[in-house]
Amino acid sequence: MEDFGNRREYQESVVQINRISKKTKGGNQMRFSALVVVGDKKGKVGAGLSKARDVRSAILKATSFAKKHMFDIPLRGTTIPYAIHHKFSAAKILLKPAPPGSGIIAGGPMRMVLDAAGVRDVVGKILGTKNKISNVYATLEALKELAISEEKRK
Numbered sequence: 001m002e003d004f005g006n007r008r009e010y011q012e013s014v015v016q017i018n019r020i021s022k023k024t025k026g027g028n029q030m031r032f033s034a035l036v037v038v039g040d041k042k043g044k045v046g047a048g049l050s051k052a053r054d055v056r057s058a059i060l061k062a063t064s065f066a067k068k069h070m071f072d073i074p075l076r077g078t079t080i081p082y083a084i085h086h087k088f089s090a091a092k093i094l095l096k097p098a099p100p101g102s103g104i105i106a107g108g109p110m111r112m113v114l115d116a117a118g119v120r121d122v123v124g125k126i127l128g129t130k131n132k133i134s135n136v137y138a139t140l141e142a143l144k145e146l147a148i149s150e151e152k153r154k
Contacts, residue, residue: 012063013037013112015047016132017055034058035133038066039116045143046070047113047136073143074150078120084146088138092127095142109135117143 018033032055039045048065052058074081079097086093098105098121104114106124109132114122126135 010038010040010067011116012066013116014059015109015112015136017058020051032058034062035136036062036066037112037116037136038063038070039113039118040070041116041118043073043075043118044070045073045113045117045140047140049133071144071147073117073119073147075119079122080119080143080146081150082146084142086138086142086145087128088141089134090129091131091134091138093135093138093142094125094127095139096123097121098123108132110139112136113139113143 014034014036016035020031020033022029031051031053033049033051034055035047035049036059037045037047046066046069048062048069050058050061050065052061078100080095081097083096093110100121102121104111104119104122106114106122107126110124110126113136114124129135
């Protein structure tokens with residue numbers, strides 16, 4: 001018998017689903033790719049990118065990968081401790097703390113990551129590319145950098 005009172009509840013957001021078509025000798029091979037962001041809204045977040053023959057399987061695989069690779073981010077109240085500028089591949093990310101009540105002022109994929117992580121007040125800007133996968137991973141790398149520098153301060 002499972003104990004449902006002790007179970008953690010995660011917020012899962014599907015950021016992007018791509019259809020992948022591959023030419024083979026027997027015809028076209030269709031697959032799907034899913035990018036999912038998972039967080040507990042209390043400072044833990046992760047993302048997963050996975051491929052499968054159908055959309056549902058791709059989402060489930062990406063979700064399980066994201067849950068296994070979650071990490072803690074430092075929060076100062078409802079915002080991040082300090083501003084950070086991070087580059088990942090072609091994506092450049094700028095995150096700044098905001099006063100309480102500001103909300104998440106950020107675009108698409110960055111907003112999903114910050115919302116799942118539980119950051120309520122932050123200003124963010126995506127520079128460089130419009131690729132959602134690169135932007136999600138750039139945001140995660142920036143948050144990891146925050147966590148690493150906070151550990152070094154202690």
